Amino acid sequence: MLGEIRGEVRFKEPLSFHTSLRIGGPADIFVVPQDVDDIRHALLFADREQLAVAVIGGGNNLLVKDRGVRGVVLRLEGCLGRAEFHGEEALAGAGVSLSALIREAAAVNLGGIECLVGIPATIGGALAMNAGTPDGWIGDFVSAVYFLHPDGTIGEFKPAASSFTYSAFQAPDGAVLVGCRLRLHRRPMAEIQKDIRQRLKQKKATQPLALASAGCVWKNPKGDVAARLIEKCGLKGKRLNGVEISSKHANFIVNRGGGTAADILALMDLTRERVHHQFGITLEPEIRMVGE
Numbered sequence: 420m421l422g423e424i425r426g427e428v429r430f431k432e433p434l435s436f437h438t439s440l441r442i443g444g445p446a447d448i449f450v451v452p453q454d455v456d457d458i459r460h461a462l463l464f465a466d467r468e469q470l471a472v473a474v475i476g477g478g479n480n481l482l483v484k485d486r487g488v489r490g491v492v493l494r495l496e497g498c499l500g501r502a503e504f505h506g507e508e509a510l511a512g513a514g515v516s517l518s519a520l521i522r523e524a525a526a527v528n529l530g531g532i533e534c535l536v537g538i539p540a541t542i543g544g545a546l547a548m549n550a551g552t553p554d555g556w557i558g559d560f561v562s563a564v565y566f567l568h569p570d571g572t573i574g575e576f577k578p579a580a581s582s583f584t585y586s587a588f589q590a591p592d593g594a595v596l597v598g599c600r601l602r603l604h605r606r607p608m609a610e611i612q613k614d615i616r617q618r619l620k621q622k623k624a625t626q627p628l629a630l631a632s633a634g635c636v637w638k639n640p641k642g643d644v645a646a647r648l649i650e651k652c653g654l655k656g657k658r659l660n661g662v663e664i665s666s667k668h669a670n671f672i673v674n675r676g677g678g679t680a681a682d683i684l685a686l687m688d689l690t691r692e693r694v695h696h697q698f699g700i701t702l703e704p705e706i707r708m709v710g711e
Contacts, residue, residue: 420464426453426498434483434710437475437494439539440674441631442683443483444710446473446492453498455567458595462569465491466593473709474595476514476541480548480634484680484710496541499597504529508562509601513543517550517557521615530606532560536615537622539634543596548707563600569593627665630673636687637670637702645694645702646670652693659686680710 421428428450434443448470450461465472471490475481478496499512502520504527511520517540521533534554538545545557546564563577568591622628637645649655649669656666661678664686665671672683691702 420460420467421448421450423460424450424452424457426457427451432492434475434478434487434492438478438481438483438633439631440478440482440633440678440683442485442674442678442680444485444487444680446488448491449494450491451494451497455499455597456571457498458493458495458567458597459569459571461491461493462567462593462595466569472593472595474543474547476544476547477516477539479539479544480550480706481544482633482680482683482706482708484684484708486711488710493595495543495595499543504603507603507605509603510598511542511601512598513541513546513596515542516540517542517545524603525608525611525615528605528608528611529603530611530614531555531603532557532601533611533614533618536618542599546596546599548705557601560601560603561599562602564596565598565600566591566594567597573597625668627667627671627673630665630675632665632671632673633706635670635705636672637690638705640700640702643700644670648694648698648700648702649690652690652697654690654693657686657689662686664690 430448431445432449433445435441452458473488474493476496495514497514499514502509502511502515502523509524517538518536521536534552535550535557538550540550550557561578563575566574639645646669654664655669657664660682661676662672662674662682665673672686695701
């Protein structure tokens with residue numbers, strides 16, 4: 420079945436090449452599908468061989484452990500990369516860049532999701548991590564999600580209005596999220612573009628965008644901000660080998676070169692312990708961790 424895949428199939432592929440942290444061990448089988456048929460062939464192969472399947476998009480908000488990932492890794496960025504607009508809705512494939520979708524929507528005077536600009540994720544990744552900002556979450560806009568069964572059929576799930584979260588959505592066994600439908604609204608392009616510029620300027624001023632990172636490491640606890648708690652514990656700028664709790668934004672861990680997943684996890688353990696000791700708050704990871 421792997422021989423029927425028209426995209427790329429690689430063995431023992433270092434996942435450090437495919438994550439924004441530039442960290443991660445090898446995938447046993449790494450598949451870059453060309454289309455939905457390729458995804459189906461990969462799922463059928465994994466099912467037949469009883470292999471686990473992990474799906475990644477652009478590799479953002481992701482920590483791959485140093486020994487890598489057993490089974491099959493599907494990389495959807497570059498596949499399922501089309502978006503269409505119908506009335507005040509967008510139909511987007513899981514491989515569409517979130518930032519690109521926001522700009523394409525603005526070009527046809529559709530807004531709402533510009534509050535998510537600057538989040539480095541594909542649509543699939545944004546859905547999986549419930550990407551958001553203080554001004555809104557992607558789940559606020561989801562009217563339907565679509566998933567592919569190994570037999571090639573497409574399933575649909577429609578959440579209640581403004582209530583979609585990936586953790587609450589239980590895809591059928593062996594299915595892969597392939598796209599979604601988003602509710603937008605009419606807004607002049609000039610207003611949207613001005614909003615985008617202001618938001619990106621703020622991100623550039625406050626986040627370590629020039630360094631390798633996975634974005635925010637921790638969820639903000641209710642009524643507080645993780646970065647504030649970490650900074651109050653004196654951990655801003657704390658370094659371990661090649662990784663560092665950013666001196667620009669304490670909820671980012673950056674890889675300055677040569678860092679490992681073990682280094683990242685050690686800094687995370689230290690941060691969780693210090694914050695709990697000083698504030699009695701247990702931080703929850705925002706980033707997704709895979710591998711062993």
